[in-house]
Amino acid sequence: MRLEKIVNFNRYPIHEPNSSIIKKLVKKCKQELDQFSCSTIPGFILPKSLKIMNEELEKQIHQVYMSKESINPYLNSKDEPLLNKDHPKRIFSKRDNGYLNSDLFKKDSEMKYLYEQDELLKFVSACVGISPIYRWADPLACHAYNIMKPGGVLPWHFDSCEFTLSIMLQKPEQGGIFEYCPDIRESGNEKFEEVKKVLNGNRERVRQLELEPGDLQIFKGRFALHRVTKVEGNRSRYLAIPAFVLDPWRVNTPEHSRAIYGKVLPIHHERNVKRSDGLID
Ligand SMILES: [Fe+2]
Numbered sequence: 309m310r311l312e313k314i315v316n317f318n319r320y321p322i323h324e325p326n327s328s329i330i331k332k333l334v335k336k337c338k339q340e341l342d343q344f345s346c347s348t349i350p351g352f353i354l355p356k357s358l359k360i361m362n363e364e365l366e367k368q369i370h371q372v373y374m375s376k377e378s379i380n381p382y383l384n385s386k387d388e389p390l391l392n393k394d395h396p397k398r399i400f401s402k403r404d405n406g407y408l409n410s411d412l413f414k415k416d417s418e419m420k421y422l423y424e425q426d427e428l429l430k431f432v433s434a435c436v437g438i439s440p441i442y443r444w445a446d447p448l449a450c451h452a453y454n455i456m457k458p459g460g461v462l463p464w465h466f467d468s469c470e471f472t473l474s475i476m477l478q479k480p481e482q483g484g485i486f487e488y489c490p491d492i493r494e495s496g497n498e499k500f501e502e503v504k505k506v507l508n509g510n511r512e513r514v515r516q517l518e519l520e521p522g523d524l525q526i527f528k529g530r531f532a533l534h535r536v537t538k539v540e541g542n543r544s545r546y547l548a549i550p551a552f553v554l555d556p557w558r559v560n561t562p563e564h565s566r567a568i569y570g571k572v573l574p575i576h577h578e579r580n581v582k583r584s585d586g587l588i589d
Contacts, residue, residue, distance in 0.1 A: 352524035373570035401463030442556035467529030481541025
């Protein structure tokens with residue numbers, strides 16, 4: 309079984325969801341996700357598998373799309389001049405960040421394989437306490453590798469998928485710290501005033517998380533504002549970002565896909581409809 313060479317089954321036997329170890333872990337993750345929108349599982353990926361993922365990325369590093377476009381928290385780069393000048397939709401920050409898009413992954417990719425296993429899907433579903441959840445239909449974004457080179461930043465934003473996993477592949481020498489504000493918006497309520505406070509530097513709601521290589525983070529990225537601080541030193545930060553969603557049909561908007569992943573496919577136009585949760589993408 310290939311999965312047992314990827315996930316540390318000794319510590320985390322996700323193929324045995326009814327085992328007491330997993331039941332206990334799921335309970336802990338759910339509590340953390342309910343309280344902080346975020347939970348971390350240390351050493352989830354085995355070192356050998358981690359090495360394979362790093363090699364996969366480095367082999368295709370020339371195909372990474374680096375996006376340096378300034379974006380607002382809704383991952384949009386278009387201004388809306390009719391809104392007040394200090395509206396969060398009009399606050400744009402510098403972004404310097406890249407993706408190896410999911411459609412470029414080789415057929416036998418380690419990351420792609422892990423993403424497609426029902427054991428992982430069911431485990432995440434149990435941790436977030438929602439069933440069913442689905443793999444993301446977006447062919448570019450569903451299990452991309454994220455790259456932040458020295459000097460790179462990822463400004464405050466919300467994800468368009470509901471549940472984002474992050475697996476740290478390679479840590480930078482310094483910086484590249486994940487910061488997040490749990491539950492800042494909810495379905496039908498953007499809470500622009502709260503978002504504005506954070507964008508203006510208020511730290512009251514901000515939490516920090518330091519991931520080590522092999523750690524798995526489960527995160528409610530659609531509802532928690534988050535960012536990654538500047539990567540310092542000479543080593544790039546590599547992260548795998550497999551994502552799960554509530555709607556198996558929806559994909560990124562064409563504008564989002566263009567700005568972040570560097571291209572738009574027919575599926576992004578065909579499925580460009582208003583979101584059922586009423587939140588801005
Ligand atoms: Fe994000």
